[in-house]
Amino acid sequence: MKDDFVLPADLVLEVEMWADKQIEDSINFVNREPLDESGIFTLHRLAASIYARGWGDGARAEGERLRGVGRRERAAQRREEQAE
Numbered sequence: 100m101k102d103d104f105v106l107p108a109d110l111v112l113e114v115e116m117w118a119d120k121q122i123e124d125s126i127n128f129v130n131r132e133p134l135d136e137s138g139i140f141t142l143h144r145l146a147a148s149i150y151a152r153g154w155g156d157g158a159r160a161e162g163e164r165l166r167g168v169g170r171r172e173r174a175a176q177r178r179e180e181q182a183e
Contacts, residue, residue, distance in 0.1 A: 105151070106146055
């Protein structure tokens with residue numbers, strides 16, 4: 100497995116705390132199984148994938164907002180030119 104994914108430290112800590120809770124629950128409850136290190140790594144990959152999708156969606160939304168600003172600026176400029 101490659102470790103070339105990006106995840107903010109606070110999300111890494113969130114995944115680690117969740118994994119620790121699952122391990123603790125597996126000790127305290129007979130119907131719980133702990134995650135192994137491979138499962139925890141896979142959970143980190145899932146969190147990174149979700150984070151990346153959110154980042155990409157945010158970047159696309161900002162791009163669309165900026166395109167809207169540009170369209171309005173061009174339309175205002177055309178109206179000014181037509182009024183002259």
